[in-house]
Amino acid sequence: MRLGILGGTFDPIHVGHLLMAEMAWEALKLNRILFVPAGDPPHKQNLAKTAAYHRRRMVELAIEDNPHFELCLIDLERPGPHYSVDTVHLIRKQYDISADDCFFIIGSDSLVDLPIWHDPEILVPLCRLAVAHRPGYQPDISHLEKIIPGLGARLDWVQIPAVDFAASTIRTSLKNGQSVRYQVPDSVWRYIHQYKLYQ
Numbered sequence: 001m002r003l004g005i006l007g008g009t010f011d012p013i014h015v016g017h018l019l020m021a022e023m024a025w026e027a028l029k030l031n032r033i034l035f036v037p038a039g040d041p042p043h044k045q046n047l048a049k050t051a052a053y054h055r056r057r058m059v060e061l062a063i064e065d066n067p068h069f070e071l072c073l074i075d076l077e078r079p080g081p082h083y084s085v086d087t088v089h090l091i092r093k094q095y096d097i098s099a100d101d102c103f104f105i106i107g108s109d110s111l112v113d114l115p116i117w118h119d120p121e122i123l124v125p126l127c128r129l130a131v132a133h134r135p136g137y138q139p140d141i142s143h144l145e146k147i148i149p150g151l152g153a154r155l156d157w158v159q160i161p162a163v164d165f166a167a168s169t170i171r172t173s174l175k176n177g178q179s180v181r182y183q184v185p186d187s188v189w190r191y192i193h194q195y196k197l198y199q
Helices: 015-027 052-063 084-095 108-116 120-126 141-147 167-175 186-194
Strands: 003-008 032-037 069-071 102-107 128-132 155-158
Touching: 003 015, 003 084, 015 032, 015 052, 015 102, 015 128, 015 155, 032 052, 032 084, 052 069, 052 186, 084 102, 084 120, 102 108, 108 128, 108 141
Parallel strands: 003 032, 003 102, 032 069, 102 128, 128 155
Antiparallel strands: none
16 A cells, blocks of 8 residues: 655645645555644644644544545644654554555655754655645755755655645634635635634
C-alpha cells in the first residue's frame, strides 16, 4: 500500500489542504491519505488553538465524502509534544509499510523550514517527502542537501493550482465578520457558524 500522510493543526481545515491531498493522491498513485490533526504541535505551544475535538470534527466533515481520505487520531490519542518524525514512525509501524511507500505531504514553505524541525535527518530516511509548490517559496535544494544529506533523493514534487490559503487568514477574516465561504468546505463553514468558532 502507498500511503500519504498530511499532518496539520487544521485550525480550520480549508480547501488548500484538501486540494494538496487530492493532487498528491493522484500524482503519486497513493491508495490512501491520512489526515493527522496535531494535538500539541511544538512550534505552536504558546499559541491559542481551537479545542482538539472541534478541529477533529472539522476534519471529519471535510473528508467524509472522499473514499481515499481517512482521519488518523494518532497525535490526538497520545501525550505531546508531537514531532513529525515520531508520527511517521508510528504510522509506518501501524500500517506495516516501507519508507518508500510512505509519503509525508508538505508544502514548499515547510521544506524551506525543514532544517529547524525536530530530527530532520531522521525523518527524511523514514519516508518520502511529497512537496506541493506554494506561491513565493522556492527551496534551495542544494543548500538544504548540505544540511540534510540525502534529502534530494527523497523528494517527490506535486503540482497544485496556484492558490494560497492560510488558516491564519481565515481565522482573521472570521474574527472580522468576513465571509470565508468557499475557502473551507460547506460542511466546515456550517460547523464554524454553528459553534461560533473564531468569532
